[in-house]
């Protein structure tokens with residue numbers, strides 16, 4: 001793109017630059033998007049946009065260390081290419097130099113507010129729900145330390161994927177009671193509330209994660225309930241956040257919840273937790289199955305009917321692109337019985353195979369939906385998010 005008078009913040013590529021900055025993407029990634037706005041270089045128009053839309057308005061919202069680092073990279077690149085740096089950029093950098101001490105920049109458990117913008121492609125007339133907005137913005141407080149709160153205070157890629165899935169196929173989740181395990185920062189729950197799930201129950205085993213999750217829900221204008229046993233209201237603006245360590249939660253504690261859909265993002269990584277996780281998933285899946293079967297056919301235990309033997313592939317591997325995904329999605333919507341969607345990066349194949357073995361022992365069917373149910377790419381500006389590494393599985397019992 002040639003240098004021009006102003007860049008439109010509502011249209012790509014400037015929209016992507018702005019969204020990446022609000023999501024606190026790495027400096028290199030912001031610079032590459034900025035270059036794309038200037039046809040390959042950091043022109044004065046691009047610098048003016050950066051100043052007006054990225055730096056001037058965001059100043060003072062707690063992201064100063066991030067902005068200082070980014071400004072340094074930006075100025076260095078412009079100077080090394082013998083370009084003219086806008087005075088405002090120099091002045092802002094100088095003010096950070098005096099106001100921010102270096103050791104604040106990488107403070108151990110420092111929190112940042114990331115604003116994720118899910119950008120819907122234009123011309124959505126072929127999609128399921130055309131009335132949805134073009135952009136869903138989710139502010140989230142997260143830690144810069146991936147391990148804080150037993151890993152639950154930062155955003156993991158599989159929750160980005162599940163969020164895209166929910167926003168791409170709202171009809172699967174709307175009017176459904178949804179229960180998430182290991183919810184972390186609460187992003188998936190915010191998306192579920194957005195598509196009007198009838199109930200949203202989020203859970204985590206770590207108390208500091210739970211406190212951070214509640215804060216995030218409130219930042220997104222959602223009310224929270226925290227008791228385990230009280231009946232959950234069917235109000236999509238109310239999200240239940242419960243302390244649920246997989247090791248100690250009892251079947252009777254879970255019996256109040258008969259979710260239609262169970263979700264989990266990046267929860268398959270610690271082999272010592274997996275037997276407990278699978279137990280919780282099996283209880284939640286069988287709760288409603290047995291209830292439904294009992295009312296339909298008497299008191300048979302559904303777990304006696306189907307045994308999993310490893311992972312079965314999605315039935316139609318040719319499904320590809322929106323229309324075909326929609327037809328698969330429709331078959332999911334119309335399927336009876338509860339279903340779990342687990343998105344995961346397989347970091348250790350032995351750990352994942354152990355999960356499959358445990359699911360098999362618990363009479364759960366696992367299907368690989370990765371190539372079958374593909375969400376829209378709603379985070380096109382987020383270079384740090386590599387969706388090709390994420391696998392999607394469904395778990396069910398019959």
Ligand SMILES: C[S@@+](CC[C@H](N)C(=O)[O-])C[C@H]1O[C@@H](n2cnc3c(N)ncnc32)[C@H](O)[C@@H]1O
Pocket residue numbers: 149150151152153154155156157158159160181182183184185203204205206209244245246247264265266267273276
């Ligand atoms: C890798 S993080 C993923 C968080 C979130 N789902 C995401 O994708 O961003 C794993 C989450 O599972 C939770 N978790 C780990 N072990 C758990 C256990 N035994 N019981 C309950 N929650 C657990 C952690 O507290 C953390 O929130």
